[in-house]
Amino acid sequence: MIPLRVTGLTVSYGRVAAVRDLDLNIAAGEALALLGPNGAGKTSAVEAIAGLLPKRAGRVELFGEDISGLTASAIVRKGLALVPQWRELFPTFSVEETLVAATGAAQGRSPKPLEEIYALFPVLEERRGQLAGSLSGGEQQMLAIGRALVTNPRLLLLDEPSAGLAQGITRSLIQAIIRIRDSGVPILLVEQNMEIARAIGSRCTMLAAGSLAWEGTMDEAIARNEAARVYFGTH
Numbered sequence: 001m002i003p004l005r006v007t008g009l010t011v012s013y014g015r016v017a018a019v020r021d022l023d024l025n026i027a028a029g030e031a032l033a034l035l036g037p038n039g040a041g042k043t044s045a046v047e048a049i050a051g052l053l054p055k056r057a058g059r060v061e062l063f064g065e066d067i068s069g070l071t072a073s074a075i076v077r078k079g080l081a082l083v084p085q086w087r088e089l090f091p092t093f094s095v096e097e098t099l100v101a102a103t104g105a106a107q108g109r110s111p112k113p114l115e116e117i118y119a120l121f122p123v124l125e126e127r128r129g130q131l132a133g134s135l136s137g138g139e140q141q142m143l144a145i146g147r148a149l150v151t152n153p154r155l156l157l158l159d160e161p162s163a164g165l166a167q168g169i170t171r172s173l174i175q176a177i178i179r180i181r182d183s184g185v186p187i188l189l190v191e192q193n194m195e196i197a198r199a200i201g202s203r204c205t206m207l208a209a210g211s212l213a214w215e216g217t218m219d220e221a222i223a224r225n226e227a228a229r230v231y232f233g234t235h
């Protein structure tokens, strides 16, 4: 059964269409990169898939089940977790409180033991008593991913995990995301950086002005310099 199948997804803010008639699929064990310039509609697409934004049209199937009409919390319980672009942590919760609070969102699915999260991100264990708001940007991103993993997702959506992070921390984040992928959790990764997208994903879907502009393998996208054409209209 295919982990994610999105067909005809359309998202609008009033009369402005942010995503138009988007189709995408993620196969078992795969990471798919969702690329495109600022304002292309990437965040709107993943938030609509996760049930955080209403869909004007379209269908989302998670492992063959239609989840299009479900609320965001029901979608989490079905096993789809989103790590939002700006992490959205509670600054006054400690690391451990943040993770424990997320175990409640899993309802009905057995939450992942915190030891597994700490094994993936040892720095979170070292800082388990520290307030989320006092962590570095990279640590906050790890905590946001850890919080999603606690719900024991069958599919993970990551919205620009590298945004605003220094190179060194980004490298360890990429390694952790690859480990998550290799543990069998398929990933939809929103990313601006082609090299990060290639390190994690084998295929990509490029959006421009809300519509599908190109899809293919990451290697092909880089070899053909598709990003230049899609992002800047050049070649």
Ligand SMILES: Nc1ncnc2c1ncn2[C@@H]1O[C@H](COP(=O)(O)OP(=O)(O)OP(=O)(O)O)[C@@H](O)[C@H]1O
Pocket: 013, 016, 017, 018, 036, 037, 038, 039, 040, 041, 042, 043, 044, 045
């Ligand atoms: N709350 C909102 N109200 C109105 N328009 C919005 C809202 N959020 C986004 N948009 C518009 O929808 C379009 C898509 O935005 P979106 O944030 O989904 O793009 P993106 O590809 O994720 O961009 P970025 O890489 O900058 O995050 C843009 O034209 C944006 O201005």
